[in-house]
Amino acid sequence: MKYPWWKGAVIYQVYPRSFHDSNDDGIGDLKGIVEKLDYLRWLGVDAVWLSPIFKSPMVDFGYDVSDYRDIDPVFGTMDDFDLLLEEAHKRGIKVILDQVYNHTSDQHPWFLESKSSRTNPKADWYIWMDGEPGKPPNNWRSFFGGSAWEWCEERKQYYLHLFAKEQPDLNWRNPQVREAILETIEFWLQKGVDGFRFDVVNMFYKDAWFRDNPIGEDGQQYNVFNIDRPETLLAVEEIQELVERYPDRVTIGEVASPMGFYAYLEYTKPGRLNLAFNFEFMHVPEFKASLFRKMVEDTERIFEDLSWPCYVLGNHDTRRVRSRYDGENSIERCKLLATMLLTLRGTAFIYYGEEIGMEEAVIPYGEIQDPEGKNLWPEKPGRDGCRTPMQWDDSQYAGFSRVKPWLPVNENKREVNVAHQESDPNSLLNHYRSLIELRKDSDVLKWGKLQVLESSQDVFAYLRSWRGKRIVVVLNFLGETTSAGLQLSEKAQVLHSNRRQPGKVCSLHDLKLHPYEALVMEVE
Secondary structure, eight states, X not given: OOOOTTTTOEEEEEOGGGTOOSSSSSSOOHHHHHHTHHHHHHHTOSEEEEOOOEEOOOSSTTSSOSEEEEEOTTTOOHHHHHHHHHHHHHTTOEEEEEEOOSBOOTTSHHHHHHHHOTTSTTTTSBOXXXXXXXXXXXXXXXXXXXXXXXXXXXXXXXXXXXXXXXXXXXXXXXXXXXXXXXHHHHHHHXXXXXXXXXXXXXXXXXXXXXXXXXXXTTSXXXXXXXXXXXXHHHHHHHHHHHHTTSTTOEEEEOOOOTTTHHHHHHHTSTTSOSEEOOHHHHTOOSOOHHHHHHHHHHHHHHHTTTSOOEEESOOTTSOOHHHHTOSTTHHHHHHXXXXXXXXXXXXXXXXXXXXXXXXXXXXXXGGOOOHHHHHHXXXXXXXGGGSSOOOOSSSTTTTTOSSOOSSOOOGGGGTSOHHHHHTOTTSHHHHHHHHHHHHHTOXXXXXXXXXXXXXXTTEEEEEEEETTEEEEEEEEOSSSOEEOOOOOOOEEEEEXXXXXXXXXXXXXXXXXXXXXXXXXXXXX
16 A cells, blocks of 8 residues: 655755855845755655745745735745745755735735625625724733734724734635635645645634633633634535545645644644644653653544644744753653654654754844744744754854854854754754655554553653564653553663664663653663
């Protein structure tokens, strides 16, 4: 049986503004990514997912699109994109585009027409409601703070924006809107892209009656009527049907939902998206074996064989993983997390810089770029801290650019950079690289079943099995030596570890683990 390429794949997220600057304007670009493709091939990733590169006023740095079919000049030209696609494919690397279809920029021609009058042909392409200035139609809140409704003087109506006011929400109930979006998807499919990541895909449809969201006793608003509407699943099926006309493509959904695993399952059932990010896994609050164990058990129980899981430790909206689980031996903790990420059953996603242990940067208020940070400071400092320039070397701007970058370079660039770690066999970077190589060579790790094993309290252990072959993964979340507590009598040979040499044979029954040891073994 041939499995789709994305099952068991390792997908690397690039935030283009921060990856590599080829033209000395302080902002990363497409040619900069091309210049680093050999690094990605060396690392061993199967695909690269690009955060939005389309024309945009950059209020939300590309997530406010003003032209779905053209490249923003800050990133380059369509010729540059074609070159990137060609060079990536030459190296066996697939290219996945971020698509933002819940909303557009308020500078998109569609919205400029829509807001011009109530009789314009595109008048109903966005969500408009009657009301009076200062009295929004309902209590919905923007995820960036304040009301989700903005008064438009031209139409004497409110329009909906679940994010910034410069990001008006599209009206998916209008068949012309759906058709225009499907045409855009097909435009990129015909270009030869290998798949899509769909931004906030569970927010496409809103309640037809625009009912108020419920408010808890603590004053918190619960997003019930503005997200996860059942009609969205029909739209997802329509998108998937189109994408499946083109072989070997992948669809990935961002489904941030209070329903958690159950929402991921709904959006990835047969005929729907191939994958949906497991945010519960990414948001495990503490570095504890029991918490990760439960997260994986729940994922396996809920997904079973109906949907394919995927795992992610970080992205462009979340505090850097090394900083989230900071503590003694933070690099060894990162090695353990990398081992877990790359040996679980499912597709693995790596956020740029994660493989070298980039940390969350502290951005002074005067240098904040993120609209969320500007609007919600100081309660939320925003997302700039996880978007700082990639640290290629220890030069002034970390090899990202020869001029001052759009965000400050993290001060730890002298120790945390690619050049320094490439030559160190014990570095986090080489740990990631060797794990990816092991995974690519192992059908057991790519496709095998997963069984959580009984183990000591601070140990997370599981068995991967495929066609008679078995691999045991044992992770010690404790900063001291401990017994694995496995109820297995066999012996196993070390395939990969951050604490001992491959090839050594160990008895599983009385296995002792070094502090923060991450051990991958083949059962004899």
